[in-house]
């Protein structure tokens with residue numbers, strides 16, 4: 001445990017705090033953090049750091065402009081909204097541009113992140129009798145995709161990155177394990193290298209869920225290209241968006257062929273060119289094809305991706321640096337700070353009560369603070385804990401392993417503990433230097449009272 005029994009009064013009285021304040025004041029950097037002694041918190045009736053609370057709009061739509069308009073108008077003018085009747089298909093162009101951007105061999109446009117996960121399961125040949133390892137804290141679709149494949153979800157705890165803990169994987173591997181499926185959550189890459197090492201050692205496939213980390217990198221490589229297959233979501237709350245949409249990325253031609261066939265009634269159509277006609281037999285499948293309207297907007301959004309991520313990353317870095325000297329400060333663990341997309345800056349406090357107090361006080365200062373979000377503690381979700389399925393004979397829980405497995409809160413105590421002690425502030429590409437300084441100032445003001 002960290003030692004942080006210092007409160008605001010004795011922090012402000014220490015030589016190091018005085019030194020920090022004067023150091024920062026004299027650094028020449030616009031810094032809003034040095035808190036004058038005796039400043040009353042807004043929650044106690046003092047003046048808030050911000051009179052107007054900091055806004056928090058969605059990222060991608062802020063950047064909609066004539067680029068997306070032109071792309072969409074092209075589709076309307078062509079009167080060909082279906083990718084396979086369009087001439088210069090926007091979806092096909094987006095797939096090529098996205099693969100190129102990521103440095104991947106293949107990208108496939110899909111209707112959502114959820115259908116991308118289902119397609120990934122089919123592409124990796126996950127089925128009844130197989131087990132898939134996923135983190136206890138992630139989005140419902142990760143679990144649903146495993147269940148829809150008829151396989152058994154096995155959860156790991158998270159670590160202080162809020163992502164799959166690589167230390168908690170190996171003892172969960174059985175002869176039936178087929179895939180390890182880490183998610184890169186709320187903008188922070190999972191520690192993917194040790195996860196891939198474990199997978200290789202046990203001859204398993206790695207599925208990276210990059211839905212919440214579009215544009216994220218790990219050791220200078222784009223997420224989704226490190227494992228065997230990666231998926232993305234372009235739903236409204238993601239980094240770039242067409243309202244809905246998804247993609248699947250892989251370097252493996254056979255995995256890609258299975259994905260293409262599964263997402264489009266078993267056939268290859270235009271992808272037959274990249275796959276040189278393909279080598280596999282067709283099989284029962286779906287229609288998860290992306291529309292030309294979605295492809296058009298995503299082509300435009302892709303041009304804005306690095307600007308969005310670059311701004312958020314710079315803001316998050318400034319906030320982290322601006323609070324790094326606070327005594328005993330504990331920030332969310334980052335596997336690769338340069339690859340983090342900077343969506344959030346999280347502090348981890350000692351207790352749940354401190355986290356709640358911190359959130360209330362920070363919100364009163366006009367800075368929106370919240371617990372980790374966008375995911376659920378899946379083993380504690382009632383229908384998951386109760387192993388509810390679509391049909392009583394569903395294979396997932398009808399095997400001896402499926403019958404034996406137990407979910408519920410008791411199965412992931414560390415995950416629950418970490419999440420309830422975490423408090424985050426969301427970054428936004430629209431923030432000004434002043435906004436960033438206000439965040440730093442508010443965190444410093446509140447932190448030393450907790």
Ligand SMILES: Cc1ncc(COP(=O)(O)O)c(C=O)c1O
Nearest residue numbers: 112113114139141183211233235
């Ligand atoms: C981690 C994660 N995976 C998958 C999805 C599913 O994406 P979609 O909403 O596009 O189906 C989401 C959506 O929020 C997500 O957060």
